[in-house]
Amino acid sequence: MSTETVTIHAVGAEGDGIARGPEGAIFVPFTLPGEEVAIARVKNHGMPMSWSKTSPERVAPPCKHFGPEGKGGACGGCSLQHWADQPYQDYKRGLVIDALKAKGIETEVAPLFPCLPGERRRVTMTARLTDKGVVLGFAQAGTHQIVQVEECPISMPMIVARLEGVRKIIGALGSGSEPFRVAIGATLSGLDVNILDLKKVDAKKRQAALDIILKEKGFARVSIDGEILVEPQKPMLDFAGVSVVLPPGSFTQATVRAEDAMAELVAGHLAKSKRVADLFAGTGTFALRLARKSAVHAVEFDAPALAALDHAARNAQGLKPISIERRDLFRRPLLPLDLKYIDGVSFDPPRAGAEAQCHEFARSKVAKIAAVSCNPVTLARDLRILIDGGYKLKSVTPIDQFLWSSHVESVALLER
Structure with missing residues (x-):
């Protein structure tokens, strides 16, 4: 380890400040462009110790757990609480612009749709049992140390208010000193808690946890590795008036406002399409909305998610027909022949993107495509394939639903 003073010239794609050293870039968390910082450096990573010059864009972080002086250590849940709103939003929009430019795509990118504090409806925390009780929170950046969370300004108040109840439940179920994960989701009927990576839980522990859950208020479901306790x-x-029962461990968009904003863009683009394919459909975030105006073919590999979508569609009023197909789109993308009667497509893949599927879209005659992505780099790659295949990029809108992080969603609209 060495100590030195560096000048930060940019914020990188992971949210760390970047300084230039004689051997290349040095990544320094909690710093901003223009700042001069004394750091303790190990290889190409530095931890700030003191500032000789601070940025006028620096603001006081709203959470006491944030930053090198955070209570109990620097919580790794957020990376950019110290940045003022406008430059923070410009940075996130810039991540999308830079990714597109790297693939030779020059287009106007809309202003970032902002995320507000207290909107995050799902979080995954880390827990460990200690001699002093249960530690529940987020891992300190770059370490395995868990920072006990007493407040969390990104999360919905109903999650924060019940963290003590979650600690009681996992205290009854857990054993040993190995860490495990706790996925907490806010639903209309209460918290949905899925505890992951637990060692074998015996009947006595299950009963003790059950007694606690039934006494505590505000819990809709508790599962262990997807098995309902x-x-x-x-x-x-609720997806625009359609009620969906979530399977344990199912994916949901992180905030309701961001979901609604993305769905409005997608549905508006495909409003005149008679038959739409919704790929990587999940539990129906987009499919159930699109079915208000179009017949929908929903494709998803996760069987419980697809069953939840199908059940919701069958019990909803005022929807056009929704057909479902379980299919691994990475291994078996829809082919042009499968898309013969489809005139609009929406897709929302994992971070890896939809490269194989986009090659098939490029060979098809589908008129309109709405691409939703949580990774600007793979989105740019996929858009390059579609543009080279004859599609015209109409718009790109970045959307923030992971507040004070370096993650950004985007919705890109294309047509032939």
């Missing part, structure tokens, strides 16, 4: 109420979400 108890479900006082079905965890429900």
